[in-house]
Amino acid sequence: MPGRAVGPGPPAVWRPLAARADNAVMAHRLDDVSAPARLAGPDEGISQEELALAARNHGIPLEALRYDVTPPGLHYVLTHYDIPYADEGSWELVIGGRVRRPLRLGIDALRKYPAVTSRVTLECAGNGRALLTPRPVSQPWLVEAVGTAEWTGVPLRVLLAEAGIEPGAVDVVFTGADHGVERGIEQDYRRALPLDVALGDAPEVLVAYAMNGGPLPPQHGHPVRLVVPGWYGMAHVKWLRDITVADAPFTGFQQAVAYRLRQDADDEGEPVTRIAPRALLVPPGFPDFMSRTRVVRPGPVALEGRAWSGRAPVTGVEVSTDGGGSWRPAELGPGDGHPWAWRSWRLAWTATPGQHVLGARATDAEGHTQPLDQPWNRGGFANNLVQRVPVLCLDPGDDG
């Protein structure tokens, strides 16, 4: 792996570069720092490169699933390259391509349109990747790459109607300001939506400039981002600076190479689109610092959590407290008019001394449900295998 030569490996001692054998051949090309996609070997631990991604991108601490709307800083974050240093005052969003009236809009202009606010649960397409066997080597999410926010902005269809879409348009391409290299290809982050999705009102795609009532934080796309309710995070282009209507299907890296469900490297695969159903628990009891195993005392334990699907509303959550041996239906909280946000659920459990493995399984109105076998693919996308929550119930009176 040529990238190793300048990879972030830990030196025990500092030495002049010239003395480092791995630099004997000086490399000048992106291929030297940008490794091809790969799978971890058997028993291969998480690498320094995966750790560097885990240290800067972060998930939601699962206890924060208690909140209907995720508090600032607890919502998951995934940035492909760098968070751009954006100046709201001078920011411009350009809308062009196959349109009759190209638009150039600053933040003030966007704020003049009738504002729409939607509560949306966002999940990274790579959530669950690090639990797959074999493990695709990329951002190593376990189950925590999710969050819910109130997004405020202008419906994309309103802006596209004003620009006037010309005949023959098929895709709408969104370009963000974050710039970097991926598998040897230098690029701005860029994704497309089919025209019918871009113009749709179920979901209604937003060009958003506010999160939970305030300006977008830098890591969530300041000052402008796309929000595509029901779709995995890769579609919600952050730091949005260009919208181009195209008369041919978009074949950029993030559409045709990344974010596809492949079984092997030669498989063209299916594109990653809407969020598969998933339920997670608010971890019961208290944790061990290192293993994160949960500890409870014997007696009643109120189990609660969240469940969501980007395909259809969640209609049921089953809970197992015996590692999948049996399942009981949980009580669902109110849908409360937020079809694109997670739904709360609860179930009473009486804990008995010993080890238990808890799990919750969501099903949506279209009958999609979570698998009990890992849904493996080469990119490690959309792994909604039912969560396992190991719990130790202490003996009566054991105060640790």
Place this chain on the structure above:
Amino acid sequence: MPGRAVGPGPPAVWRPLAARADNAVMAHRLDDVSAPARLAGPDEGISQEELALAARNHGIPLEALRYDVTPPGLHYVLTHYDIPYADEGSWELVIGGRVRRPLRLGIDALRKYPAVTSRVTLECAGNGRALLTPRPVSQPWLVEAVGTAEWTGVPLRVLLAEAGIEPGAVDVVFTGADHGVERGIEQDYRRALPLDVALGDAPEVLVAYAMNGGPLPPQHGHPVRLVVPGWYGMAHVKWLRDITVADAPFTGFQQAVAYRLRQDADDEGEPVTRIAPRALLVPPGFPDFMSRTRVVRPGPVALEGRAWSGRAPVTGVEVSTDGGGSWRPAELGPGDGHPWAWRSWRLAWTATPGQHVLGARATDAEGHTQPLDQPWNRGGFANNLVQRVPVLCLDPGDDG
């Protein structure tokens, strides 16, 4: 490691618990989920347990070193157990022990005292741990466990003066609301400061209820936390609910067992206290997604970053662009009246095609400087080894 039996390992398939061999013996004790401290074996990758910590705690994305004050959600976060679900309205801080007038203060009462605001750079004592060889197994920080905020609250010495400290007091013990298990010991997070530090005004310890002008976010100690400028993060007890003045040295887990600089398990070690000097770069150019290696084009590159020390003001930053072969002094930004916050620095660099390794080295007014050999200790604390930033400079005209 018995914890493995209920550790967060990835199952490829869900099975009833009874069918799982590793549960054949049912365990009922905290020892079964709470492993002793250990070092990673040679070439041992980051474990699932370390990854679970990295996924919920997070560092600052290094490009955010550009900001004088770290924007919400980008400041590093380290929580030992769970983030408590705290209600500001009913929260009470109790001050007792060896005092003449025990106090019980709600948020409104704290807000009635004259408020003090300090800009403070906070760093986790474990920052740099995952770069050590051998690697202590715990929260696997690289170099990004840092952030700077404006903290507002009441000076601790004001509250202690009102309570009236009795003769014989030696330590002041602070208890947070987060509860969990660590190495088999169930505990609330609890730390102490020597009386002279607690009463000091250089630094002035704060009982803080605001961060950057707003209420504390949940992950930063909502509604009340301790801020001890110049000290590593373990001293800044979050979710602060009890302050007890003690007439004997505090020997709790986080004081006498954890957070000590030990060379081996039997070594009593020295306590971790103030932040050692460190400088970090704003990563130049743009990154490769997976390796995080930086890419620049030939010509002038403005290098910039931050430097800090909890022992004395930073007086110099040297920068190397050849992997430590030579060092040049950087230009320091103004100290601007924030003695406990990081200081900006900059240096002009002319990049030439090929691979380079950049680093910056901070020195403070007491002459403390960063080592070029790893300062190893068993807990992986205070590793301020000079950062290595590998950079690839492309050939002229190479557009990747």
